[in-house]
Structures are given as C-alpha cells and as structure tokens.
Amino acid sequence: MLVMTDGAADRSPRRPSRAGTGHRRSTGRDVAELAGVSQATVSLVFSGKTSGRVSAEVEERVRHAAAQLGYRPHASASTLRAGRARTVGLLVPDITNPFLGHVLRGAQRAGREHGVTVALIEPGSERNWQLTAMNALNAAAIDGMMLFAIEPPPSAAPTDLGPTVLVEAVAEGFPSVLLDVRQGTAAAVGYLLELGHRRIAHLGADLPPTTFKARASQWRRLLRRAGVDATEAPEVLAAFDLHAARGAAHQLLSMTPRPTALFCDDDLLAAGALMAAHDLRIPVPDQLSIMGFAGTLLSEAATPQLSTVLAPAEELGALGLRTLLQAMDGQATSPEPLPMTLVPRASTAPPRPPDR
Amino acid sequence: MLVMTDGAADRSPRRPSRAGTGHRRSTGRDVAELAGVSQATVSLVFSGKTSGRVSAEVEERVRHAAAQLGYRPHASASTLRAGRARTVGLLVPDITNPFLGHVLRGAQRAGREHGVTVALIEPGSERNWQLTAMNALNAAAIDGMMLFAIEPPPSAAPTDLGPTVLVEAVAEGFPSVLLDVRQGTAAAVGYLLELGHRRIAHLGADLPPTTFKARASQWRRLLRRAGVDATEAPEVLAAFDLHAARGAAHQLLSMTPRPTALFCDDDLLAAGALMAAHDLRIPVPDQLSIMGFAGTLLSEAATPQLSTVLAPAEELGALGLRTLLQAMDGQATSPEPLPMTLVPRASTAPPRPPDR
DNA sequence: CTGAAAGCGCTTACAG
DNA sequence: CTGAAAGCGCTTACAG
Incomplete structure (x- = not known):
C-alpha cells in the first residue's frame, strides 16, 4: 500500500505544488x-x-515536447x-430552469x-x-457577462458593469440578444385562432423582463384584430412555478363562459394549466386547448404532449456569447431577434361547441 | 455622448487593464x-x-480603504x-438533466x-x-473534481486524476457520495407491493453507473422475497431519454398478462411510461401504477402527478463538495449514502382485478 | 525568426 | 504586530 505523505519535504516556501x-x-x-527553445517561444506556440x-x-x-x-x-x-481571463459569466436567476441547460450549452460551444x-x-x-457580478468582474475572474432574463436596475449604467449583454431582457444602453417573441406569440395565437378559438385566455408570467410583456401585448393585439373583445379573453398572471400556474389556471377555468384555449407564457405555466384542467376534469384538448411556450423537455413529457412555440435555446446562448465578445471589443450591437417555431402537438384542437 | 477610446494611451507594454x-x-x-499599511497586511486581511x-x-x-x-x-x-485555484469542477454527462441544477446548487452553497x-x-x-478533466487540472484552473454519474475507466488510477470524488458512481479507489438507492428502491417497490401489486415490471436505464444496477437488483430481490416469479415481473432497459422510455414502456405494456405497475429508474423514464400508457389508452392509476425515481420537476408536472422516491439533490451536491475538500486534504472517505423519501402521488393505486 | 528580461498582483517565510 | 522581498508562470515589447 502506498502512503501519500504530504508534509515536510513539500513545505519549501517558494515552491507550492498541487496536493x-x-x-x-x-x-x-x-x-x-526539452524542445531546446526559449520559454517565450513556447508561449507563442500555445x-x-x-x-x-x-x-x-x-x-x-x-508541441511534441509539450505532449x-x-x-x-x-x-x-x-x-x-495578459489582463484577461478568457472567461465570461452567465448570470441566471435560477439554475434549475430547464431552458437554461441548452442556453449554457450553446454559449459554451460558441465560446470554445x-x-x-x-x-x-x-x-x-x-x-x-x-454585487455578485461586480465581485466577479473586480476579482478579474471574468471579462464580461451575459445576464439571462435579468434586467439591470435603472440606476446601473452600462459603464458601471463592464462588458455586459442582456439575453432575453432589455435595458437602455445595453446590447440585447432576444427571441422574436412577437413572432412566436403571433404563431401560437394565430394557430389557436385558425383552429376556431375565440375565447383564448392568457396565463402570463408575473415577472419583470419585457419578454413577458411582449407576449401579453401581442396576444391582446391579435385578438383585438380578430374582433375578440377583452371580456371574452381574460388574463391572469402567475409566479413562475408549477403551483402558482395551477392556481391561476383554476381561476381562468372557473370563469363563465369558460375559455376554450389557454395561451401560456411558458411550458412550465402550461404544465400547471394541464394540472388544473386535470383537477377540474376538463379533457384536453377536447374541451380545452393549451399552448406552451419555449419547447422544453416539459412540453414533451406532458400528457398530452403540449403544443408549443420552440425557442432556439442553444442558438440564443451562442449568439449571446458572440455578441458579448463584440461588446468586449467595444462593438456592442444587438443582433436580429431569433425566430421561433410553432410545434403543434396533442394539447390543441378545434373548440367543441358547448354541450348546452 | 461619451466616446470610449481604447487605444494608443492604453497600449503601454507593462500595464494591461480591463478593456x-x-x-x-x-x-x-x-x-x-490609502490605509497606511504594507501590501502584505492587506493580503493577510483578505x-x-x-x-x-x-x-x-x-x-x-x-477594510475601510478597500471598500x-x-x-x-x-x-x-x-x-x-498560492498554487490552488479554490475552484473545483463538477463534471456532468448532460447539462440539461433536470436533476443537475439542484446538485450544482447544493455544491455551490457548500462551496461558498x-x-x-x-x-x-x-x-x-x-x-x-x-481529457477535459486532465486539461482543466493541468491548466491549474481547478484543484479537484466531482464526477456526476460518470465512472472513470478501469485504466484510470485515482492518482492519475488528481483529487476526485464520484457522485452517484462507484469505482475502485475513489471516494463515492451516493444516494441510498437500495433503500429508495425498497421504499418504492415495497409501497407497490403493499398496494397489492405483484406484476411489477421494471423500466430501467441502460447506463453503466452502478446506481442503476442497484435499483434492478434490489427490485428483483424484493419481488422474489414477496414470492413473485421473474416471469411475472419483466424488465426492459431504455436509453435515458423520453422517447426511448416510451418505446420500452410500449414493450412492457404489450406483454400478457400486462404488468399492473411499472417501477422506473428515473422520473424521466416514468414520464415516458406515462406517454406510452396514454398512447395505449391505459388509464393511470386505474389500470396501471407508475413509480418514478428522483423527484424532479418532471414528477410534479406530469399528469397525473408521479409517485416517486425523492432524492435529496442539494444535499448530495453539498456532501460531494465537502467530501472532495477532504480528498484534497488527503482524507478521502466515503460518507454514508443519503436516504431517499417515498412521495406517494396520483400515479399509483391498488391494482384493479382484471375485467375478464 | 529567436531570446532575454520585465512585471502582472498576489502569498508567505523571514527579519525586525 | 508589521514590512521588505522573493517568486508563482506566464505574455509581450524589444533587441538581435
């Protein structure tokens, strides 16, 4: 048996070594x-x-010697x-958000x-x-950062924060990388209208980022244009979790006349709505259509599978990273928003005429 | 308007500065x-x-001057x-695994x-x-690492890799941090047996880590002890994704006599099984009980909500980190496995006597 | 095309 | 209890 001593011999002052x-x-x-060159040459090669x-x-x-x-x-x-870390931070409000994994993966691939x-x-x-961000920046641990679905406070000027790009968020003076939420909402709501729905309620996320406001205003606009009155199409906002969504959906589904379709701000909220429909024994999609938003695993795993609007999450992350690299070069420009794709699945169908 | 010049003035050779x-x-x-002390004193304070x-x-x-x-x-x-990065790596096979967010959060909190x-x-x-791990270690970017649900190849000796802790994986010579999967499986299968099920099939994950083998062997052992023959309790393995699980569940549900309950290796697989039951118009839990494993968001979002065995994910991450810290001190010991908690929900019920 | 040398901002053994 | 000094392993302007 080999006993690893880490002690006396290793305690020389000038020679710290990996334990x-x-x-x-x-x-x-x-x-x-080993290669018979100067250390500078090695640096140049690497x-x-x-x-x-x-x-x-x-x-x-x-290279041979190095290998x-x-x-x-x-x-x-x-x-x-060199004065740069070649590392950037992705700041997120909630690590466990299922969408995030794909955004991070896209950013990492582009970063590589x-x-x-x-x-x-x-x-x-x-x-x-x-505070966290400034600490990381001041510690020179990162050269810049992406804020995912977080808005900087109005007091924070872009110059305070170092190179920063907003992903799915907007603020004066910061470059933004966005999904084309208006187009995505148009695809979702347009699809429900085409199926013949009119009483399309909105289950919205009660969160500050404008990406959610954009869904709401676009939903309202499209219904108005289709001649659907606001009283026919109610809206309830919910915190961004399953149980809040379930409760909010209960509210919407208790209204008379009952909505025939729910447009939800996210797959997570749609999953909550599905739970509410199940609670109330309202068959989906026969008596109620439910539309998600994002295209996460949740929309696939739901029963029935959720119709949704797919967000190109990896592309969003990659574009965020490339935009941040530009911002670090002083070239901060916001790219075009990324288009979303309608994915019709089993949670939507034409409305059934009322039984009574 | 303020124009930020980054150029000439900043190009002095010895003075790199954040761009x-x-x-x-x-x-x-x-x-x-500013504080009127030596730089060494500042270092000592911080x-x-x-x-x-x-x-x-x-x-x-x-501190005042620093602020x-x-x-x-x-x-x-x-x-x-100092020769250490005060950073450790968490190596994962798939960033998008919903369980992971909680493990990472637990590890980060303990790390803080x-x-x-x-x-x-x-x-x-x-x-x-x-390769990735060795690179990070050799670049001195991390001081040690946790491997989550990855087993090192038999050829990799613990000393090759630097301080390493396995989380939900086991290999000779490495300390492991584990869930008590045997106890969790006993809780799940015991619960199904108590409900009166006998034909309890196993929908397993086709992955190498022993954590999955342990579920299978414990499931088999408990059924045998309850006098259930292997032919009554079939097993199918599936890749770790929704669609593979759906397909595998189709297989199990086409057998005659049909299993009355499915014990699944993970919530993700259980969600796939739920899809299969839906495809085949088998009502859950009336005609079929489904048990998940892990207690992720997926088990809550499913319709009906999945009965499952809850893994203390954050605690697992935190314990992994603390164990790694010990390993970095040369004190590598594997702690006791963490107990899991049965969470009975809506996807399980007593078996119904066959209609015919 | 290659090498010698300065210095990034810390930590730490040592002297006082 | 405090300070002066060495040096971690690189990158880079400069000299040759």
Whole structure:
C-alpha cells in the first residue's frame, strides 16, 4: 500500500505544488528546455501567435515536447499577465430552469471556438446579482457577462458593469440578444385562432423582463384584430412555478363562459394549466386547448404532449456569447431577434361547441 | 455622448487593464497606501489570516480603504502564487438533466462556506471527459473534481486524476457520495407491493453507473422475497431519454398478462411510461401504477402527478463538495449514502382485478 | 525568426 | 504586530 505523505519535504516556501498528485506540474520552462527553445517561444506556440514568428519545424518540436510532458499553460498565470481571463459569466436567476441547460450549452460551444470559457453564476444567497457580478468582474475572474432574463436596475449604467449583454431582457444602453417573441406569440395565437378559438385566455408570467410583456401585448393585439373583445379573453398572471400556474389556471377555468384555449407564457405555466384542467376534469384538448411556450423537455413529457412555440435555446446562448465578445471589443450591437417555431402537438384542437 | 477610446494611451507594454471600463482596477498596493499599511497586511486581511498577526484597528482601516476603492483580490494572482485555484469542477454527462441544477446548487452553497467556487463542466464535443478533466487540472484552473454519474475507466488510477470524488458512481479507489438507492428502491417497490401489486415490471436505464444496477437488483430481490416469479415481473432497459422510455414502456405494456405497475429508474423514464400508457389508452392509476425515481420537476408536472422516491439533490451536491475538500486534504472517505423519501402521488393505486 | 528580461498582483517565510 | 522581498508562470515589447 502506498502512503501519500504530504508534509515536510513539500513545505519549501517558494515552491507550492498541487496536493496529493505526486508529480509536479510541468511549466513552459520545462517544455522549452526539452524542445531546446526559449520559454517565450513556447508561449507563442500555445497562444497561436506563431505566424511569422516561429518556424513550423520549431512549433512541431515544441508541441511534441509539450505532449510528452503533459503540459498545459497555467490559466491563472496567463490571466494575470495578459489582463484577461478568457472567461465570461452567465448570470441566471435560477439554475434549475430547464431552458437554461441548452442556453449554457450553446454559449459554451460558441465560446470554445474562441477559447473562451463560460461560467454559470447564480447569485443565490448573496444580496443581489449586481454585487455578485461586480465581485466577479473586480476579482478579474471574468471579462464580461451575459445576464439571462435579468434586467439591470435603472440606476446601473452600462459603464458601471463592464462588458455586459442582456439575453432575453432589455435595458437602455445595453446590447440585447432576444427571441422574436412577437413572432412566436403571433404563431401560437394565430394557430389557436385558425383552429376556431375565440375565447383564448392568457396565463402570463408575473415577472419583470419585457419578454413577458411582449407576449401579453401581442396576444391582446391579435385578438383585438380578430374582433375578440377583452371580456371574452381574460388574463391572469402567475409566479413562475408549477403551483402558482395551477392556481391561476383554476381561476381562468372557473370563469363563465369558460375559455376554450389557454395561451401560456411558458411550458412550465402550461404544465400547471394541464394540472388544473386535470383537477377540474376538463379533457384536453377536447374541451380545452393549451399552448406552451419555449419547447422544453416539459412540453414533451406532458400528457398530452403540449403544443408549443420552440425557442432556439442553444442558438440564443451562442449568439449571446458572440455578441458579448463584440461588446468586449467595444462593438456592442444587438443582433436580429431569433425566430421561433410553432410545434403543434396533442394539447390543441378545434373548440367543441358547448354541450348546452 | 461619451466616446470610449481604447487605444494608443492604453497600449503601454507593462500595464494591461480591463478593456472598456474606463477605470483601472485597484490593487492591494493601492489599498495599502490609502490605509497606511504594507501590501502584505492587506493580503493577510483578505485571506482571513489576521488572528495574531494584524490588530483589529488596522484590519478595520484596511477594510475601510478597500471598500472605498472597490477592491477585490485578483483571483488569478492569488491562484498563481498560492498554487490552488479554490475552484473545483463538477463534471456532468448532460447539462440539461433536470436533476443537475439542484446538485450544482447544493455544491455551490457548500462551496461558498469554504470560499470554493464550483465550475460546471460538460465534456461535450471533446473526445472524452477524462481529457477535459486532465486539461482543466493541468491548466491549474481547478484543484479537484466531482464526477456526476460518470465512472472513470478501469485504466484510470485515482492518482492519475488528481483529487476526485464520484457522485452517484462507484469505482475502485475513489471516494463515492451516493444516494441510498437500495433503500429508495425498497421504499418504492415495497409501497407497490403493499398496494397489492405483484406484476411489477421494471423500466430501467441502460447506463453503466452502478446506481442503476442497484435499483434492478434490489427490485428483483424484493419481488422474489414477496414470492413473485421473474416471469411475472419483466424488465426492459431504455436509453435515458423520453422517447426511448416510451418505446420500452410500449414493450412492457404489450406483454400478457400486462404488468399492473411499472417501477422506473428515473422520473424521466416514468414520464415516458406515462406517454406510452396514454398512447395505449391505459388509464393511470386505474389500470396501471407508475413509480418514478428522483423527484424532479418532471414528477410534479406530469399528469397525473408521479409517485416517486425523492432524492435529496442539494444535499448530495453539498456532501460531494465537502467530501472532495477532504480528498484534497488527503482524507478521502466515503460518507454514508443519503436516504431517499417515498412521495406517494396520483400515479399509483391498488391494482384493479382484471375485467375478464 | 529567436531570446532575454520585465512585471502582472498576489502569498508567505523571514527579519525586525 | 508589521514590512521588505522573493517568486508563482506566464505574455509581450524589444533587441538581435
């Protein structure tokens, strides 16, 4: 049996080493020695700045030596010297949001192409996200950040925060990356209208980001244009969780005359509405159509499967990252909003004429 | 309008500065100057090593000066000098797994107490997770890692990888943090038996981690002990996604005699089973009981809501982190597995006597 | 095309 | 209880 001593021998003042692993990390100097070049050349090779500086033959020698030693540049040394971390933060209000995984994945994939790492940050217990963000920025742990469905307070000027891009949120002076929620809402509500529904109620999310306001106003506009009166098409807002949505849907479904369709701000809310319909023994889609929004796993897993409007989540994350990279270069421009796709499934059908 | 120039003036060779923010980050030296102490004292204050080294009065002065300047220690400088990143990696096979958000949250909260950050790493496009992990470790970006539901290949010795803890996975020589899956399975299957079911089929996940094997063997053991023959209680394995689960459940539900209950390895698989029951017009729970496993959002959002066994996800993450911290100190011990909790909901009921 | 050297902002053993 | 100084491993302008 091998007993790993970590003690006396390792306590030399100037030579900190990774605990427990036994072997010392190799450095650029080690690689340089083995390859017979200077340490600067090694650095050039690993930062991809060889063109016109290092010959192909020397580069090959360096890479070979590095592979032999299992060398990777020390991220912190590089950050410290170069003044950038090549890491950006993705600040989210709730890590457990099912949509998020795909946004993060898209951002990470796009980041990988540019040598940038995406760190997921949930402000959580700290007082507020702005503090968290400033801390990360001041600690030089990140070079910039994406705020997902969080709006900066009006007091926060873009220059206070360092390079920042809003994803599914809007604020004066910040570049935004958005879904085309108006078009998505038009697709969803238009589809319900085409099926023959008129009493299309709205189960909305009671959250500040404008992405939700846009759904509401567009829904209202389309119904008005179709000649549906506001009294026929009620609206209830719910907190962004299953149980609040279930309660709000109960309200909507107790109205007389009862809505024949529910347009929900998110799949999560639609899942809550499905629970309410089940509670009240209202068959879906025979007596009630339910439309989700987002196209998460939840819309597929629901019974019946939810008709929804699919958001290109990975693309949103990737576009967010690319826009942030531009903002870090001082070129902050908001790209075109990303189109959404209607996905008709089993939770929607033409309205049935009332039985009585 | 303010035009932010980033150019000439900033191009001095020795003085890299954060782009676009206008103001230079303040350093420990700035704080020291303002507080009238040495830079070393500032460092002592911020690394919490003041006791018996810095007087309360001086500490207060330093903190005040730091607050005025908005100072935060430079994370990379600290990492470089101290030889540890105070960051650990959480390696996961699939970022979008709904269970994961809670595990990560638990790990992050526990980490915060120890000044440790948890970075979420999805190996994704890279060749394999081991490469990703070694890269992160070699780049000194992380000090250790948790592998969530991933088993290291038999060839990987614990010493190759640096400090590593397995979460919901087991391998020779690595400390493991586990759910008490045997107890959870006993709760689930015991509950179905008590309801009066005998033909309890198993819809299993076709994945390597032993956590799944444990469910299968425990299910089989309990049925055998209850006198239920293997032919009465069939088993089908499915890939870990909704559609595979749906297909596998179709298989189980086409058998004669049909199982009266399905014990599923995860809520996701149970949701697929629910879809299959719906496809086949088998009412749940009247003609078929379905048990999930995990207690994710999916089990709540399903219609009917899924009876399940709740895994303490946040606690699992927190315990994983604490165990990793111990492993980094050379004290690698596997804690007791975490108990799971039966949550009876609407997808289970006593079996109905066959109609014919 | 390559090398020598400065210095990023910290931490820490040591001297006082 | 406090300060001066070394050095972690890089990147980069400059000299050759």
